[in-house]
Amino acid sequence: MASDRKIHLFEDVAKHSEIKDCWLIISGKVYDVTSFMDDHPGGSEVLLSSTGKDATNDFEDVGHSDSARELMEKYHIGDVDTSTIPQKRAYIPPQQAPYGPNKTPEFVIKILQFLVPLLILGLAFAVRHFTKED
Numbered sequence: 633m634a635s636d637r638k639i640h641l642f643e644d645v646a647k648h649s650e651i652k653d654c655w656l657i658i659s660g661k662v663y664d665v666t667s668f669m670d671d672h673p674g675g676s677e678v679l680l681s682s683t684g685k686d687a688t689n690d691f692e693d694v695g696h697s698d699s700a701r702e703l704m705e706k707y708h709i710g711d712v713d714t715s716t717i718p719q720k721r722a723y724i725p726p727q728q729a730p731y732g733p734n735k736t737p738e739f740v741i742k743i744l745q746f747l748v749p750l751l752i753l754g755l756a757f758a759v760r761h762f763t764k765e766d
Contacts, residue, residue, distance in 0.1 A: 640662050640711070641712075641713055642713070643716065648666075651680065654666045654676075655683065656679065657712050658687050658688050658691045661710070661711055662709050662712050663707040674694070
């Protein structure tokens with residue numbers, strides 16, 4: 633079987649993500665586990681949840697036995713071109729609103745710049761109206 637093994641692109645491996653056609657990437661190797669779906673001790677759902685990505689961490693986190701690792705060779709069909717595996721996205725925290733010099737959000741400053749003159753004008757009209765002598 634070693635002569636049948638080849639280098640697979642990540643996007644090609646990711647297409648095999650169904651119960652009747654399931655491939656996994658573990659430690660840079662590609663495994664066709666379709667025929668193992670019914671026999672996997674964790675169930676087929678575990679295998680399906682590891683498709684479309686590098687499943688190395690999923691596999692290692694479980695702590696598979698040496699016999700499980702030996703059994704994997706039966707399903708090894710090639711290697712993945714690691715340059716085609718998407719990079720993990722780093723967490724980018726949400727941007728905070730820009731603040732004025734006193735830590736007031738910029739939109740509040742703009743609203744106050746608009747409302748305060750209106751309030752003063754309204755107050756001036758009210759004072760003039762109620763203090764007006766007939």
